[in-house]
Amino acid sequence: MSLLYDRRPSFLGRTAVAGVGYTPLTKNSGVTVVNLATTACRNAVLDAGLEPSEVDGIVTFSMFGDSAPAQAVAAGLGSPELSFAADLSFGGQAPCYAVTLAAMAVESGMARNVLVYRALNGRSGIRIGSTGFRSPTGQYRYPIGFSAYPQYIAMWARRYMIETQTGYDGLGAVALRQREYARMNERAIRRTPLTMQAYLESPFVVDPFRTHDCTSEVDGACAVLVTSLDRARSLEHTPAVIEGAAWSTPRGSGLDIADFFSWEDWSRNSHSYHAGRLWQSAQMEPSDVDFAEIYDCFSAVVLMSMEGLGLVGRGEAADFIAAGETGPQGKLPVNTHGGLLCEGYLHGMNTVAEAVLQIQGRSGERQLERHDRCAVTSGALMDGSALVLARDAA
């Protein structure tokens, strides 16, 4: 079901993520989004071992005006001149793709050092995850009280559960496993231990989802710095080499980010479609990666996306997770920061950043023993993107 590339895209194996930056993740930042964005970006630049004046490209994404544009961050960094900038009107499908665009800009010569960031006061400001938004197909949802993302993705989760005979405990397994990682992540918003009994006894928000199945909205920002592999080798940390990349907008993607009427199978998301291109471009098989960071605005998305990429077989993800195989000692650790469920909703930019930190061996208490190659996803539903990152062997 996946179109293949005619050839390996030229930026792969020749570009890398060199640094990451965050702001604190809070329920009320007390500062503007441009402040958050600039802070995370400055941190990423300095983390890489560069000066803010060396940034000549910026890629970012936002929804409904909830962020600050690339030009504002350029101003905040005192950037002499950007030669590449992109403000994407995208949500969770964007982070891996934004890194891809940055890498393409570097490889093509359009820019040398490109920041990719997501910044939002997602808790105290515009709460995109839990409110309606102007959309051409909102007219079929809002009048009947089908109002926001948790409900839409719950609709997919139900279909997934029907198709794969997955029970509520399958969703719970995702929440439990990620909570265990979150206990080792000081950035995480949700760190208290969770048991299956407590999970199953907690009330539904929207059946089949409970609070534990839903990401934690936060205020904050996260950024990564993309540059050439050659330059990255001269910088502060081991380069996280961009080895594989894919984006897809398959047929049936609809008129807006919540229009899935025409989508054939609500139990399979975009990752089922671009998996072939991702592995082709990385010159790897799913079994070649040591761990995975999977976009998880909601628990069920982890199951769909792991299966979509072929990391596990169809309908096998919940049992795999319940058996501990995505834990620190498992066959394939997944969402080692606790995921968006626990760390907080920076729209998956932090999913990419965690992959980079693990690859670079900088994840502290939760650092994995095997951390050479990682699959990363962005996006829950129709369109989405993915990367394969690898520890530079040079």
Place this chain on the structure above:
Amino acid sequence: MSEATRTVQRTLVEPEPDLDTRWWWDALAEDRLQVPRCRSCGRSFFPPQPSCPHCGSGEWERVEASGRGKVYSWVVIYTPLDPRFSDEVPYAVLAVELEEGVRLFGRWKGTLDQIRAGADVSAWIYRVEGRPLLGFEPAEVR
């Protein structure tokens, strides 16, 4: 609230039709469920839009839908993320696949414990403050 509770929609949140979709809402106001059908590939689609999402043809027609379909998926909303629906929870929203091959959303007129994947249902057009909305009810009602 028990699982057998039958919820009735009382809250009006106005639909906002656009130039591509007004005809669909106008038909609904006449108690008619219509869907666009492509003249090129013959497939029906939803929502109304300038061209067929299956083949890209701009040639399509409006056809009457049977109103008969099967439950494809559903959710039960306990926390209304739109607070205007706070006094209606819990309520179910169904995704139904009509015989014509299109999927539609609608409130469920039956009880929550009646909902089953693949169950036969019928379109049910109801009104809130005079505005027509699409819902579904168990097929055996008709």
